[in-house]
Amino acid sequence: xxYKKSSKYTDLKTIYQECSGPGGLQLTEYMAEKMKLExxxxxxDIGFNRGxxxxxxxxxxxxxxxxxxxxxxxxxxxxxxxxxMKNAEAFGVAHRILPVKTGVPESLMPxxxxxxxxxxxxxxxxxxxxxxxxxxxxxKEIYRILKQGGIFGLGEPMHFDAxxxxxxxxxxxxxxxxxxxxxxxxxxxxxxxxxxxxxxxGYCDEADEWWREFATYEPGCDPDDVAxxxxxxxxxxxxxxxxxxx
Numbered sequence: 001x002x003y004k005k006s007s008k009y010t011d012l013k014t015i016y017q018e019c020s021g022p023g024g025l026q027l028t029e030y031m032a033e034k035m036k037l038e039x040x041x042x043x044x045d046i047g048f049n050r051g052x053x054x055x056x057x058x059x060x061x062x063x064x065x066x067x068x069x070x071x072x073x074x075x076x077x078x079x080x081x082x083x084x085m086k087n088a089e090a091f092g093v094a095h096r097i098l099p100v101k102t103g104v105p106e107s108l109m110p111x112x113x114x115x116x117x118x119x120x121x122x123x124x125x126x127x128x129x130x131x132x133x134x135x136x137x138x139x140k141e142i143y144r145i146l147k148q149g150g151i152f153g154l155g156e157p158m159h160f161d162a163x164x165x166x167x168x169x170x171x172x173x174x175x176x177x178x179x180x181x182x183x184x185x186x187x188x189x190x191x192x193x194x195x196x197x198x199x200x201x202g203y204c205d206e207a208d209e210w211w212r213e214f215a216t217y218e219p220g221c222d223p224d225d226v227a228x229x230x231x232x233x234x235x236x237x238x239x240x241x242x243x244x245x246x
Contacts, residue, residue, distance in 0.1 A: 001029075001030060001033065001206075003026050003029050003030075005025075005029050005056075005060045006024070006025035006026045006028065006029040006056070009025050009056070012024065012213060012216075012217045013217055015052065015217070016213065016214065016217035016218045016219070017217075017219055018049075018050045018051075018052035018083070018087065019049065019050070019052050019053055020049040020050075020121050020122075021120070021121030021157060021214065022121070022157065022207070022210035022211045022213065022214035022239060023120070023121075023155070023204075023206075023210040023213075023214075023239065024053075024210070024213065025052075025053065025056050026206065026210065027053075027120055027121075027155060027204075027210060027239075028053040028056050028057060028120070029056075029060070030155075030204065030206070030241070031118060031120060031153045031155050031241060032057060032060075032061055032118075032153075034153060034200065034241065034243050035116055035118070035151050035153040035243060036151070037057070037061040037063055037116060038063075038115070039061070039062040039063070040062060040063070040064070041063050041064070041115035041116060042063070042064050042065075042066070042113065042114050042115050042116070043057065043063045043064070043065050043066075043114060043115065043116040043117070043118055044065070044066050044067075044068065044109065044114045044116070044117050044118070044142075044145065045057065045065055045066070045067040045068070045118050045119070046068055046069075046103070046104060046107075046117060046118065046119035046122060046123070046142065047068070047069055047103070047119055047120075047121075047122025047123070048067040048068070048069045048080060048084055048099070049069065049080060049083075049121075049122075050073070050080060050083035050084065050087065051067060051080065051081075051083055051084025051085075051087050051088065051097070051099070052087050053120070054067045054084060054087075054088075054097060055084070055087045055088050055090075055091035055093055055097065056091070057118065058088070058091065058093035058096045058097055059091045059092065059093050063096075063116070064096050064097075065096060065097045065098070066097075066098045066100060066109070066114070067084060067097055067098070067099050067100070068099075068100045068101075068102050068103055068104075068107060068109075069081075069099075069101065069103065070101060070102055070103035071103075074220075075220075079101065080099070080101075081099035081101060084097065084099045085097075085099065104123075104126075104137075104138035104141040104142060105134065105137035105138045105140065105141040106141070107141055107145060109145040110145065111144055111145060112144075112145070112146065112147050112148065113145055113146075113147065114145055114146050114147060114150060115146075115147055115150050115151070116146075116150060116151050116152075116153070117142045117145070117146055117150065117151075117152045117153070118153050119142070119152075119153070119154055119155070120153075120154075120155035120156070121155070121156065121157065122156075123135060123138055123139075123154065123156060124156040124157055124158075124180045124181055124182070125180060126138050127179070127180055127182065128176050128179040128180030128181075129176075129179075129180075132190070135190060136190055136193055136194060139190060139191060139193075139194035139196070140194045140195065142194070143194050143195045143196060143246055146246045147246070148246055149245060149246065150245065150246045151199075151243065151244070151245055152191075152196060152242075152243070152244045152245070152246070153241070153242075153243055154187070154191065154241065154242045154243075154244070155204075155239065155240070155241045156181070156182075156187065156239070156240060156241075157177070157180070157181050157237070157238075157239055158181055158182060158183060158184055158187060158203065158238050158239060158240035159177070159181045159182070159183060159236050159237055159238055160183065160203070160234070160235075160236055160238055161183045161185070162235065162236055163236075164178065164236050165235050165236055167228060167231075168228055168232070168235070168236055168237070171222075171224070171225050171228050171229075172236075174222075175222075175225070177237075181237075183240075184201055184202060184203055184240040184242075187201075187240060187242055188201050188242055191242050191244050195246070196244035196245065196246060197244060197245050197246075198242060198243070198244045199243045199244060199245055200241075200242075200243040201240070201241060201242040201243065202240065202241065203238045203239065203240045204238070204239045204240065204241060206239075207234075207237075207238040207239035207240075208232060208233065208234055208238075210239055211229050211230075211232060211237060211239070212229065212230050214229065215229040215230050216230075
């Protein structure tokens with residue numbers, strides 16, 4: 001993919017400070033292009049973290065966004081909405097974004113309201129820490145709040161259908177990656193179970209590059225993980241996406 005929009009943002013240190021997980025703004029553009037976002041439509045961003053990617057979507061794709069996240073910032077304890085609106089002011093899109101401190105599967109959002117639902121590096125944590133039933137319930141809630149014909153873009157750290165390499169095993173266990181991450185086929189089955197029709201899915205070709213960037217620039221990345229992540233070379237760790245419709 002030719003990253004015409006995200007290539008304008010070159011400060012990877014800031015991007016990874018403000019974005020969770022691998023991919024940064026390239027991931028956001030990747031998903032937005034797959035979802036074929038249209039100007040003026042309504043999008044819900046599920047698990048916005050500090051909202052840097054949310055602001056990028058509002059600015060570069062001219063969509064109106066409700067951004068939901070039930071958590072406070074892990075580093076500072078401040079509400080994620082504080083970071084989102086600070087970033088929104090800097091991007092010039094504060095008038096296009098509404099932050100709400102809620103999550104899925106109990107979003108309290110209206111049924112059939114949104115044209116698009118976007119979620120990256122979020123729902124895998126639900127799978128890992130709350131279990132598969134809660135993951136499915138979260139997907140069903142996203143289905144409920146989308147308009148008929150609405151588009152759901154899901155991007156998550158995923159792994160290939162292969163054994164965990166010996167040198168990666170300790171890091172997978174320490175980070176609960178095996179509980180959180182799934183294969184693309186497992187993820188597709190869950191999306192289908194929630195009622196969606198899958199339009200496209202796959203592993204991202206840029207996944208290794210995104211993980212290397214994460215290991216290099218993410219402030220919270222464990223130094224012991226850096227060399228292992230940088231030498232993954234498509235052996236187990238990857239990143240995948242599902243584009244689906246209601």
